[in-house]
Amino acid sequence: MNKLKRYTGIIWIALGPLAVYYLIKTAAAEIAKKPVIDTKIQWIVFIVVFIPIAMGMMIFGYYAFKGEYDHLPESSAEIED
């Protein structure tokens, strides 16, 4: 099970940039289709909000790959260490 957790980490690492690429591609297409300020604002908000989330997904994947989730903490002391 721990092996599976680690290997799927690679998928989560890849998912971050893939999601950002798809988001920017869609945003560019939508803005080109309707280049009004409303559309631009909407998509800029989405990109600004989703980029840190995508980075979070990559960090999550990295932690998973490194085996950080092989054992989950059972007390707060373990988290704080």
Add this chain to the structure above:
Amino acid sequence: MQQNETKTIWQVIAASSVGTLIEWYDFYIFGSLAPVLAAQFFPKTNPTAALLSTLATFAAGFIVRPFGALVFGRLGDLIGRKYTFLLTLIIMGGSTFAIGLIPGYETIGFAAPVLVLLLRLLQGLALGGEYGGAATYVAEHSPTNRRGYYTSWIQTTATLGLFVSLGVILITRHSLDADLTKSIAKFNQWGWRIPFLVSIILVIISIYIRLRMKESPLFAKLKTEGKTSVNPLKESFVHKGNLKMVLLALFGATMGQGVVWYTGQFYAQSFIENVCKVDFDQSRTIIIWAILFATPFFVVFGRWSDKIGRKWIMMIGMLLAIVSYRPVFNYFIHLTDVKELVRSLPKQMPGLNINSQESKDFEKQWDDFFAKGNKADLIIIKNDTIEKEQKIISQYKYRWILKDEIQFSELRTDTVINYKSNPEFRYNKNVTYIDKRLTTSKYWKIVAFVWVLIIFVTMVYGPIAAFLVEMFPTKIRYTSMSLPYHVGNGVFGGLTPFIATLLTTIYTGDKLVGLWYPVLVAAVCLVIGVLYISNKIDPDVND
């Protein structure tokens, strides 16, 4: 002694739940009244005002909510849960009441949309801080074996807030005049302020109740011992040990929970109203009934999670949502489809001379139609005569009131050519069927299936407060659980109606294409949750 403890916990639950419910109510009335508010404050004729409208819609939900989670989460871990979620309540209540008092764009001009935007941002900020405080406060008063049960009462508040907001809006909309049309007109003119103003009474009562409550015993103990966090943000999101749990909470639980929540309660309503074209009142009462019957299940699943663990209830809820969304929404389309009915309706035939015998024969069809107890009202919206081309372009609406069948309006734009010499109908193929009023049987079938969608919501949402509380240490709990919750709900969930609708405008061939967004997000979350989350119930949240 035990009786006193039981009394205290119920006081804690009541004080937390009522306030949180009011905050959700305040947040949702703005969303539910968006078209009315747009007309009052954000006229489309003024591009800057329209831009502010977009900002009010997107910024409050997606940026300010998570930001509020950080600001108030930090405060809650520094000064305490009680005063922080009291503050969020005051900010939310004050902002909501103030929106109800702002004069419209026509009266004070550009200041109106600016003020509304600022107040809406304050609402988002306050909401970001409320939930984490309420859930933490209840959980820190709860015994281990009932933590899921007691916190599940907090979980009912978001849905009940939506329920109350829809109810207050519908009642106000219907009660301003004996004539419904006049009542709706009055509501759009000034009556929309009532739901905002009413909020202040509820907020004052809730503040009074909360002021009488004591600080969470766990936090009070930490404070007495001088063990509170010095920098909750750093400890929550910089320290690897905690950051990895924040990421796990987001990607393995709240992300999927957010999309299931918003699909079941918001996108379902939006889909029934905008895709199936069911009328305003029915599309809302369907949700109201479904919520009413489903809400007790938040508590059922919360309680059950104390016995079997939180993980599998949430994961099964997500799985059921993923596999059933397309069939359920497809069934909504099927139930509200009027194509078969339209074929049986009497009409002028395209290409027929109006004065011809064949055309007159259609009068018989109409006679038969009326003889069956059906009715039809014709409302001409616009007639444009183009003399040069001998053409009349008519925009009109038939209201079909059919016996024991769906009632609906048919919006058409047809043309009569050669209107002076040899008039002939030319039908435009772009006909829309709107304002559908369902039969009782179809109405309740849709209620039943929306209820099923909300049951999935209760499965993923009922146990999640206890789950999040158990993941993090007391001294940074408020901060650590608030952010993944509001990113999962505010960003992933809040975007559901928008992205789903957007997908339907990009891929126009498939009315269900919008469901791919919640399905994919929930599927990723399900895989992460199943693989990485533990089903163990933390026996000790005191640490």
